[in-house]
Amino acid sequence: xxxxxxxxxxxxxxxxxxxxxxxxxxxxxxxxxxxxxxxxxxxxxxxxxxxxxxxxxxxxxxxxxxxxxxxxxxxxxxxxxxxxxxxxxxxxxxxxxxxxxxxxxxxxxxxxxxxxxxxxxxxxxxxxxxxxxxxxxxxxxxxxxxxxxxxxxxxxxxxxxxxxxxxxxxxxxxxxxxxxxxxxxxxxxxxxxxxxxxxxxxxxxxxxxxxxxxxxxxxxxxxxxxxxxxxxxxxxxxxxxxxxxxxxx
Amino acid sequence: xxxxxxxxxxxxxxxxxxxxxxxxxxxxxxxxxxxxxxxxxxxxxxxxxxxxxxxxxxxxxxxxxxxxxxxxxxxxxxxxxxxxxxxxxxxxxxxxxxxxxxxxxxxxxxxxxxxxxxxxxxxxxxxxxxxxxxxxxxxxxxxxxxxxxxxxxxxxxxxxxxxxxxxxxxxxxxxxxxxxxxxxxxxxxxxxxxxxxxxxxxxxxxxxxxxxxxxxxxxxxxxxxxxxxxxxxxxxxxxxxxxxxxxxx
Amino acid sequence: xxxxxxxxxxxxxxxxxxxxxxxxxxxxxxxxxxxxxxxxxxxxxxxxxxxxxxxxxxxxxxxxxxxxxxxxxxxxxxxxxxxxxxxxxxxxxxxxxxxxxxxxxxxxxxxxxxxxxxxxxxxxxxxxxxxxxxxxxxxxxxxxxxxxxxxxxxxxxxxxxxxxxxxxxxxxxxxxxxxxxxxxxxxxxxxxxxxxxxxxxxxxxxxxxxxxxxxxxxxxxxxxxxxxxxxxxxxxxxxxxxxxxxxxx
Amino acid sequence: xxxxxxxxxxxxxxxxxxxxxxxxxxxxxxxxxxxxxxxxxxxxxxxxxxxxxxxxxxxxxxxxxxxxxxxxxxxxxxxxxxxxxxxxxxxxxxxxxxxxxxxxxxxxxxxxxxxxxxxxxxxxxxxxxxxxxxxxxxxxxxxxxxxxxxxxxxxxxxxxxxxxxxxxxxxxxxxxxxxxxxxxxxxxxxxxxxxxxxxxxxxxxxxxxxxxxxxxxxxxxxxxxxxxxxxxxxxxxxxxxxxxxxxxx
Numbered sequence: 001x002x003x004x005x006x007x008x009x010x011x012x013x014x015x016x017x018x019x020x021x022x023x024x025x026x027x028x029x030x031x032x033x034x035x036x037x038x039x040x041x042x043x044x045x046x047x048x049x050x051x052x053x054x055x056x057x058x059x060x061x062x063x064x065x066x067x068x069x070x071x072x073x074x075x076x077x078x079x080x081x082x083x084x085x086x087x088x089x090x091x092x093x094x095x096x097x098x099x100x101x102x103x104x105x106x107x108x109x110x111x112x113x114x115x116x117x118x119x120x121x122x123x124x125x126x127x128x129x130x131x132x133x134x135x136x137x138x139x140x141x142x143x144x145x146x147x148x149x150x151x152x153x154x155x156x157x158x159x160x161x162x163x164x165x166x167x168x169x170x171x172x173x174x175x176x177x178x179x180x181x182x183x184x185x186x187x188x189x190x191x192x193x194x195x196x197x198x199x200x201x202x203x204x205x206x207x208x209x210x211x212x213x214x215x216x217x218x219x220x221x222x223x224x225x226x227x228x229x230x231x232x233x234x235x236x237x238x239x240x241x242x243x244x245x246x247x248x249x
Numbered sequence: 250x251x252x253x254x255x256x257x258x259x260x261x262x263x264x265x266x267x268x269x270x271x272x273x274x275x276x277x278x279x280x281x282x283x284x285x286x287x288x289x290x291x292x293x294x295x296x297x298x299x300x301x302x303x304x305x306x307x308x309x310x311x312x313x314x315x316x317x318x319x320x321x322x323x324x325x326x327x328x329x330x331x332x333x334x335x336x337x338x339x340x341x342x343x344x345x346x347x348x349x350x351x352x353x354x355x356x357x358x359x360x361x362x363x364x365x366x367x368x369x370x371x372x373x374x375x376x377x378x379x380x381x382x383x384x385x386x387x388x389x390x391x392x393x394x395x396x397x398x399x400x401x402x403x404x405x406x407x408x409x410x411x412x413x414x415x416x417x418x419x420x421x422x423x424x425x426x427x428x429x430x431x432x433x434x435x436x437x438x439x440x441x442x443x444x445x446x447x448x449x450x451x452x453x454x455x456x457x458x459x460x461x462x463x464x465x466x467x468x469x470x471x472x473x474x475x476x477x478x479x480x481x482x483x484x485x486x487x488x489x490x491x492x493x494x495x496x497x498x
Numbered sequence: 499x500x501x502x503x504x505x506x507x508x509x510x511x512x513x514x515x516x517x518x519x520x521x522x523x524x525x526x527x528x529x530x531x532x533x534x535x536x537x538x539x540x541x542x543x544x545x546x547x548x549x550x551x552x553x554x555x556x557x558x559x560x561x562x563x564x565x566x567x568x569x570x571x572x573x574x575x576x577x578x579x580x581x582x583x584x585x586x587x588x589x590x591x592x593x594x595x596x597x598x599x600x601x602x603x604x605x606x607x608x609x610x611x612x613x614x615x616x617x618x619x620x621x622x623x624x625x626x627x628x629x630x631x632x633x634x635x636x637x638x639x640x641x642x643x644x645x646x647x648x649x650x651x652x653x654x655x656x657x658x659x660x661x662x663x664x665x666x667x668x669x670x671x672x673x674x675x676x677x678x679x680x681x682x683x684x685x686x687x688x689x690x691x692x693x694x695x696x697x698x699x700x701x702x703x704x705x706x707x708x709x710x711x712x713x714x715x716x717x718x719x720x721x722x723x724x725x726x727x728x729x730x731x732x733x734x735x736x737x738x739x740x741x742x743x744x745x746x747x
Numbered sequence: 748x749x750x751x752x753x754x755x756x757x758x759x760x761x762x763x764x765x766x767x768x769x770x771x772x773x774x775x776x777x778x779x780x781x782x783x784x785x786x787x788x789x790x791x792x793x794x795x796x797x798x799x800x801x802x803x804x805x806x807x808x809x810x811x812x813x814x815x816x817x818x819x820x821x822x823x824x825x826x827x828x829x830x831x832x833x834x835x836x837x838x839x840x841x842x843x844x845x846x847x848x849x850x851x852x853x854x855x856x857x858x859x860x861x862x863x864x865x866x867x868x869x870x871x872x873x874x875x876x877x878x879x880x881x882x883x884x885x886x887x888x889x890x891x892x893x894x895x896x897x898x899x900x901x902x903x904x905x906x907x908x909x910x911x912x913x914x915x916x917x918x919x920x921x922x923x924x925x926x927x928x929x930x931x932x933x934x935x936x937x938x939x940x941x942x943x944x945x946x947x948x949x950x951x952x953x954x955x956x957x958x959x960x961x962x963x964x965x966x967x968x969x970x971x972x973x974x975x976x977x978x979x980x981x982x983x984x985x986x987x988x989x990x991x992x993x994x995x996x
Contacts, residue, residue, distance in 0.1 A: 032325070064589060072350045076281070081350035083343055087585050091562060091617045093370055094332055094343070101321045101330035118910055119589045120867040121342055144907050151898065160891050163865055163912045313838060336834050340811060340866045367661055368838045369618040393658050400649065409642055412616055414661045530823070570848045574779070579848035581841055591868055592830055592841070599819045599828035619840055 022125070022137045023109040024236055026243050030103035037068060037089070037099050037109055064112035065119060066092065069126040069133045070104035071240045078131035078189055078240055080108075084124035106240060110135045122164030127172045129161065130187040131194065131240050134175065136168035138232025142215055142223050143167050149214040150174055157187075171207065175237065178206040194239035201244050208233055208248055271374070271386045272358040273485055275492050279352035286317060286338070286348050286358055313361035314368060315341065318375040318382045319353035320489045327380035327438055327489055329357075333373035355489060359384045371413030376421045378410065379436040380443065380489050383424065385417035387481025391464055391472050392416050398463040399423055406436075420456065424486065427455040443490035450493050457482055457497055520623075520635045521607040522734055524741050528601035535566060535587070535597050535607055562610035563617060564590065567624040567631045568602035569738045576629035576687055576738055578606075582622035604738060608633045620662030625670045627659065628685040629692065629738050632673065634666035636730025640713055640721050641665050647712040648672055655685075669705065673735065676704040692737035699742050706731055706746055769872070769884045770856040771983055773990050777850035784815060784836070784846050784856055811859035811866060813839065816873040816880045817851035818987045825878035825936055825987055827855075831871035853987060857882045869911030874919045876908065877934040878941065878987050881922065883915035885979025889962055889970050890914050896961040897921055904934075918954065922984065925953040941988035948991050955980055955995055 025036050066089035069080040085092045089111060110125035117123040125135035140146055150170055151159060158173040158180070176186040182203060184195060211231065223229045233248040274285050315338035318329040334341045338360060359374035366372040374384035389395055399419055400408060407422040407429070425435040431452060433444060460480065472478045482497040523534050564587035567578040583590045587609060608623035615621040623633035638644055648668055649657060656671040656678070674684040680701060682693060709729065721727045731746040772783050813836035816827040832839045836858060857872035864870040872882035887893055897917055898906060905920040905927070923933040929950060931942060958978065970976045980995040 076350050076352070079350075082346050085343075086589075087617070091584075093616065094334075097331050098347070101325050101328075103325070118591065118869060119585070120869050120911075122865060122867050122869070122912065144903070148903070148906060156891070156895070159895060164867075165869065165910050335838075336866070340833075342865065367620055367840065368834070369620050369662075371616055371618050371620070371663065393654070397654070397657060405642070405646070408646060412663045413618075414620065574848050574850070577848075580844050583841075592832075595829050596845070599823050599826075601823070 022111075022135050022234070022236055023107075024238075024243055024245065025104075025107040026238075027105055030105050031107065032100065033068065033070065033102045033104065033107060034096070034099035036107055038096065065121075065124040066095070066109075066111055067124040067126055067135075068095070068099070068107065068109045069128065070102065070107045072104065078194075080106075080126075080128060080131070080133045080240065082126060082128050082133075084121050086119050086121055086124065106238060106243070108133055108135055108236060108238065110137075117164055117166035117169075120164060123166045123169070125168060127169050129172070129176055130185075131190055132176070132186055132237065133240075134168075134172040134235065134237050136171055136236075137234040140167040140171060140211055140215075140233070141229045141231035142218055143228075145218045145222055146211065146214045149217060150211070153177070153210065153214075155180060171211065171233075171235065174210060175203055175207045175235075178210065179203040182206070190239055194241035196239075197242035197244055200237055200239060200242055204235055204237055204244055204246055207235070208246065271360075271384050271483070271485055272356075273487075273492055273494065274353075274356040275487075276354055279354050280356065281349065282317065282319065282351045282353065282356060283345070283348035285356055287345065314370075314373040315344070315358075315360050316373040316375055316384075317344070317348070317356065317358045318377065319351065319356045321353065327443075329355075329375075329377060329380070329382045329489065331375060331377050331382075333370050335368050335370055335373065355487060355492070357382055357384055357485060357487065359386075366413055366415035366418075369413060372415045372418070374417060376418050378421070378425055379434075380439055381425070381435055381486065382489075383417075383421040383484065383486050385420055385485075386483040389416040389420060389460060389464075389482070390478045390480035391467055392477075394467045394471055395460070395463045398466060399460070402426070402459065402463075404429060420460065420482075420484065423459055424452055424456045424484075427459065428452040431455070439488055443488035446491035446493055449486055449488060449491055453484055453486055453493055453495055456484070457495065520609075520633050520732070520734055521605075522736075522741055522743065523602075523605040524736075525603055528603050529605065530598065531566065531568065531600045531602065531605060532594070532597035534605055536594060563619075563622040564593070564607075564609055565622040565624055565633075566593070566597070566605065566607045567626065568600065568605045570602065576692075578604075578624075578626060578629070578631045578738065580624060580626050580631075582619050584617050584619055584622065604736060604741070606631055606633055606734060606736065608635075615662055615664035615667075618662060621664045621667070623666060625667050627670070627674055628683075629688055630674070630684055630735065631738075632666075632670040632733065632735050634669055634734075635732040638665040638669060638709055638713075638731070639727045639729035640716055641726075643716045643720055644709065644712045647715060648709070651675070651708065651712075653678060669709065669731075669733065672708055673701055673705045673733075676708065677701040680704070688737055692739035695740035695742055698735055698737060698740055702733055702735055702742055702744055705733070706744065769858075769882050769981070769983055770854075771985075771990055771992065772851075772854040773985075774852055777852050778854065779847070780815065780817065780849045780851065780854060781843070781846035783854055785843065812868075812871040813842070813856075813858050814871040814873055814882075815842070815846070815854065815856045816875065817849065817854045819851065825941075827853075827873075827875060827878070827880045827987065829873060829875050829880075831868050833866050833868055833871065853985060853990070855880055855882055855983060855985065857884075864911055864913035864916075867911060870913045870916070872915060874916050876919070876923055877932075878937055879923070879933055879984065880987075881915075881919040881982065881984050883918055883983075884981040887914040887918060887958055887962075887980070888976045888978035889965055890975075892965045892969055893958065893961045896964060897958070900924070900957065900961075902927060918958065918980075918982065921957055922950055922954045922982075925957065926950040929953070937986055941986035944989035944991055947984055947986060947989055951982055951984055951991055951993055954982070955993065 023036065025031050065084065065086050067082065067084040069082045071080050083095065083098060085095055089095055108126045112124060126133045147170065154173055154177045158177045162169055162173050179186045182199070184199060211233065215231070233246060236243065236245045272285065274280050314333065314335050316331065316333040318331045320329050332344065332347060334344055338344055357375045361373060375382045376384070396419065403422055403426045407426045411418055411422050428435045431448070433448060460482065464480070482495060485492065485494045521534065523529050563582065563584050565580065565582040567580045569578050581593065581596060583593055587593055606624045610622060624631045625633070645668065652671055652675045656675045660667055660671050677684045680697070682697060709731065713729070729746070731744060734741065734743045770783065772778050812831065812833050814829065814831040816829045818827050830842065830845060832842055836842055855873045859871060873880045894917065901920055901924045905924045909916055909920050926933045929946070931946060958980065962978070980993060983990065983992045
């Protein structure tokens with residue numbers, strides 16, 4: 001049974017959505033990043049812990065890297081600015097200084113709890129391509145059997161663009177490939193209003209569909225234990241105008 | 250004989266001043282930080298090397314940390330935003346991303362060539378206190394004999410504020426102490442126009458005078474070899490409005 | 499009332515002592531560092547948290563840096579080898595690889611929970627001077643009033659040797675100064691058997707005595723609130739042969 | 748025309764071989780790592796620069812990461828210990844401390860000059876699998892067209908083992924796959940004498956042969972400009988006993 005939700009945050013004003021270790025802000029007015037990231041009342045740093053994600057209970061739950069992405073004044077171009085950190089967010093003096101001096105109308109923030117991929121700037125969310133920004137809270141089930149199928153299904157441009165080793169970045173490549181195959185240019189300028197939430201929503205649903213198809217192809221005897229085989233596909237994507245989130249367990 | 254210069258950059262418009270490894274921009278219109286920092290034509294990363302500074306010729310000359318400070322829209326407060334990096338600037342992906350999405354009317358940038366203090370974020374210029382920002386290209390002569398005298402001469406607040414181990418940060422503490430003893434509150438809000446260049450200039454001259462007095466106190470037999478005893482006091486200070494630079498050899 | 503303990507670990511064989519975030523191993527045979535540091539059963543990474551230390555309960559308790567020091571075969575000299583990390587120990591791939599390939603008969607390990615000093619390699623314990631190694635679990639009470647007094651009391655060599663900004667490193671400088679004033683050369687070679695536990699014990703007691711004297715000098719109205727004024731002086735020092743630990747609350 | 752060389756360093760005693768940014772030591776007696784890495788006379792840090800490698804002449808030539816791998820006493824197992832650093836070697840205090848306290852009979856050291864893959868611990872050589880260690884000085888020609896072909900040709904285990912984004916690590920995966928297809932278990936214990944130089948040499952020649960076949964498959968119109976299409980396949984591999992190096996231009 002499918003239980004998923006596609007949220008269109010562009011309908012919301014002045015609000016934040018968070019699931020697990022990710023946080024999205026989209027509002028009519030600009031927010032100071034430090035309000036979103038560092039203040040105890042809102043911060044994803046102090047959010048309660050999503051136990052379904054935690055694989056290794058001996059380790060702290062949010063120390064595997066951090067990232068924040070935000071859109072600037074249109075004059076500086078449609079691409080978001082990304083700041084990532086492999087030291088924990090609570091110790092990153094640059095993050096603290098930048099967040100207290102940066103405002104934006106649309107912010108993504110992400111704290112990593114490793115499920116796949118080692119500690120590296122290349123593995124920190126959000127990921128970016130052109131004006132698009134992507135983050136993922138969760139994991140792709142049976143990843144070691146999905147990875148080759150997913151990689152083989154991608155156009156060259158998206159295959160070559162992957163820099164790190166996380167399933168989340170490969171899922172983003174799959175999203176970009178799906179958007180491209182739907183007739184859009186993910187790395188180009190989408191124009192004043194962006195791609196629009198309908199286009200983004202369709203591409204993200206296609207992405208989930210393709211992931212499920214890869215998993216369905218895996219011979220039963222190769223699938224791992226229950227926990228490893230389950231996917232948690234909480235994605236958030238934005239083009240700087242529309243935000244689409246999925247909650248798929 | 251004294252050969253020094255106090256430049257008041259606030260008289261200049263749309264221009265950059267650089268000496269050695271530091272770079273100052275102050276203009277009527279905003280500059281994109283990446284133009285200042287990363288573009289080959291202007292960049293301090295590609296500046297020629299000041300041979301007087303280089304103590305250890307076996308090492309690359311600008312790989313000991315990097316920092317950039319800039320003032321934001323007044324609504325975000327009078328303090329500058331500081332970004333420092335202990336990995337070399339040319340490899341710092343965060344710097345590249347931030348610089349291409351950040352504009353400012355007043356920017357300080359600094360590349361460290363170690364003379365004193367190890368590799369640490371705490372040792373990267375520019376240093377900040379309230380709305381003031383400070384950087385130094387050079388070194389204080391006979392530092393091991395000056396340090397105690399300098400530290401002992403400081404008020405508690407400035408003594409305790411030193412976080413790193415560079416002579417440059419101690420010189421900044423001395424500047425703050427001099428400004429304070431002249432009747433100003435360095436960590437407070439200096440108001441709409443800042444402290445003004447006259448106040449900053451007097452405080453920086455006082456700083457140099459005090460450093461020279463500490464050096465004069467050192468018994469001749471304790472002073473080091475010629476090279477170590479020479480000071481190179483190229484300071485730059487700003488309150489977000491006026492910029493004062495010294496060139497003192 | 500004084501409640502303290504000076505443990506002489508050299509009386510113990512094949513054993514580890516841990517208090518708070520520090521861990522000492524001294525044995526007749528070599529231990530693989532990963533057994534001490536990374537194995538869940540012994541690891542200081544999983545040790546329970548000392549609530550007296552925790553100042554900011556919103557932050558994880560052991561993510562402010564890590565360090566390990568160990569003595570090698572005598573042919574490589576009497577100094578310990580130190581490895582420090584500003585990324586959390588649980589994420590440090592170098593630590594994991596080195597610990598699984600390094601053995602020693604005498605190991606110090608330390609996880610920082612910040613009380614004083616920012617995140618920097620220079621602030622990670624253990625600190626080293628010649629053959630001596632030092633770590634501290636706790637803090638010096640009324641530090642902002644003690645720091646100047648402590649610094650002023652030190653000989654030049656120990657004053658200039660401080661690289662970071664922690665009270666723990668200044669306490670080590672005080673220990674070195676005390677050892678020196680007792681007639682020993684802390685940075686020199688102490689010979690085959692080291693300084694001996696009597697010498698180390700006397701110097702560490704002198705260090706505590708001097709700290710208490712500095713605190714006693716502070717005018718009552720300047721002392722901070724109760725929590726800030728209390729010292730927690732759990733020190734461990736070794737010369738590669740004897741280990742002395744204090745527990746002073 | 749093929750111009751290559753396969754060196755079998757196990758024939759040499761007490762000697763080092765270096766090409767470009769890599770350095771190999773294999774000797775009958777142990778060497779202190781700091782002699783190999785940090786001393787000006789031998790150090791790869793001060794080696795002259797191989798101009799064929801340098802793509803971007805505005806950047807320093809050896810600041811893109813560093814790695815050293817060495818074998819320990821057999822009692823600690825057949826795998827090498829690897830230390831990597833994304834800060835430049837000349838600034839890495841841990842490297843300096845470890846190198847002065849570590850000895851080994853077989854050492855690989857590598858300084859990265861980026862041709863492919865961003866700054867990340869995962870991209871630093873040497874790469875390791877079981878008892879095998881690998882490094883590469885150069886690049887695979889027409890990499891964007893070779894990558895998919897190379898990835899598709901690998902067995903699952905080697906495909907999934909790649910953690911970073913360098914052509915060098917993929918070449919190592921290809922070597923492991925070639926060794927495996929020749930009937931050996933790369934990740935297993937090869938026994939007392941290792942795989943032997945004949946086996947390693949055959950596998951490395953097979954690796955080069957396969958790379959050349961991938962390049963030959965690329966349609967002529969897709970191949971890049973001359974510079975990009977040329978391969979520089981200077982590999983070094985060891986199992987802890989034999990060392991095989993190639994020089995293939």
